[in-house]
């Protein structure tokens with residue numbers, strides 16, 4: 001299942017410093033939206049609020065009509081660093097996603113099949129017993145992706161998941177994310193400062209800009225981006 005995410009009149013201050021101002025954003029169930037912006041535009045802060053890890057100074061976030069006042073079941077976040085359990089195998093790390101969802105307890109066989117299918121999808125079936133430290137950075141990020149998608153989350157939040165990876169690995173992982181997200185039918189919100197990430201994964205790009213960050217552009221990108229728009233967006237992303 002996928003759920004809509006609605007942000008209404010959201011502003012946020014750290015101390016006396018306003019970092020986000022008047023954010024209104026409606027993401028439909030199953031939509032794939034990129035939150036783009038230069039460094040410091042407030043993208044990660046906004047993601048933390050969607051994930052229920054921080055509370056906005058003003059305004060609300062609802063997911064499936066339910067106000068977010070803490071982490072909600074069915075909402076999964078994946079970060080720049082994979083944050084795998086170092087002492088647990090690849091398989092155990094992916095299983096963790098299903099332990100939280102309860103499937104491991106309810107139907108152990110179904111959980112095992114799901115983990116096997118995910119390991120095959122990320123090309124790591126033969127590394128199921130390896131420890132994370134025995135994998136490359138890209139492989140570790142794939143394991144984190146499989147763990148995030150194992151319970152078929154209603155909403156998947158990706159905060160710069162590709163930024164620590166080289167270009168080749170990045171392209172391959174983008175393809176994995178798209179395939180697994182489509183398979184899970186999840187609503188996807190991606191934070192990035194790279195337009196290419198948005199084009200590879202999303203049908204819509206929302207650009208945060210300024211200090212405090214506000215929504216500067218809201219673009220349909222499913223059918224590509226014309227040259228003038230691309231130049232404008234890239235210039236804004238490059239602005240510090």
Ligand SMILES: Nc1ncnc2c1ncn2[C@@H]1O[C@H](COP(=O)(O)OP(=O)(O)OP(=O)(O)O)[C@@H](O)[C@H]1O
Pocket residue numbers: 014019037038039040041042043044045046193
């Ligand atoms: N916990 C915090 N306390 C105080 N200020 C913070 C805190 N977290 C972020 N900030 C500030 O809020 C602003 C927005 O930060 P945020 O990390 O949300 O931006 P971002 O767009 O995700 O940036 P980047 O692309 O560099 O990660 C920045 O100026 C940052 O310094």
